[in-house]
């Protein structure tokens with residue numbers, strides 16, 4: 221999954237997904253299914269995308285008591301996605317149990333899905349974290365701390381802003397995945413994102429993958445937009 225561009229399919233239902241994907245014809249993409257689509261369509265959306273040969277990041281950001289997350293991950297492993305995630309704020313024990321669940325649910329002979337942890341959402345600012353989460357440190361310190369917890373728990377990487385990727389890898393190792401949303405072209409609207417970088421910045425920072433949603437999915441010509449993004453990111457097809 222190194223140097224992938226993951227398209228966030230933040231659509232209301234499968235018919236919107238179908239309309240979006242049709243102009244891409246038979247191209248195989250790395251796609252992300254989040255809460256909006258999964259809560260509407262359930263596991264059927266995963267099958268729909270997998271039979272078309274796409275790679276899948278199931279972005280459900282599990283965050284619950286360890287036993288519940290373990291059982292949920294056991295079920296999710298059966299969907300055979302490439303990548304799943306949890307919130308690091310759930311703690312080291314929860315993350316370890318998530319991995320155990322994934323291993324238990326993975327069919328013999330198959331590789332378990334990779335599992336990464338959300339550090340601080342890219343929509344979180346320094347001020348929001350200090351005042352609302354009552355975490356009294358610098359935001360990048362909190363991100364590094366969560367990344368270390370995820371590494372100790374055995375996870376494969378984190379979701380973070382591209383700003384934080386280099387420091388994370390220096391601290392926990394270069395093979396640790398950094399999957400980065402909050403990416404915009406200079407001309408794009410930032411929307412609700414706070415820790416935003418450009419694809420060039422993310423490329424130079426050596427992040428593992430960028431996640432791009434609205435800039436592609438809401439553009440008038442998504443295929444052209446995807447090409448523009450792949451050129452800027454110099455992504456692997």
Ligand SMILES: O=c1ccn([C@@H]2O[C@H](COP(=O)(O)O)[C@@H](O)[C@H]2O)c(=O)[nH]1
Nearest residue numbers: 228254340341342401402431432433434
């Ligand atoms: O910290 C996070 C974790 C997940 N996301 C998800 O990525 C996409 C970003 O979409 P854009 O339209 O490019 O902003 C979206 O699906 C989020 O749920 C994130 O943005 N930040």
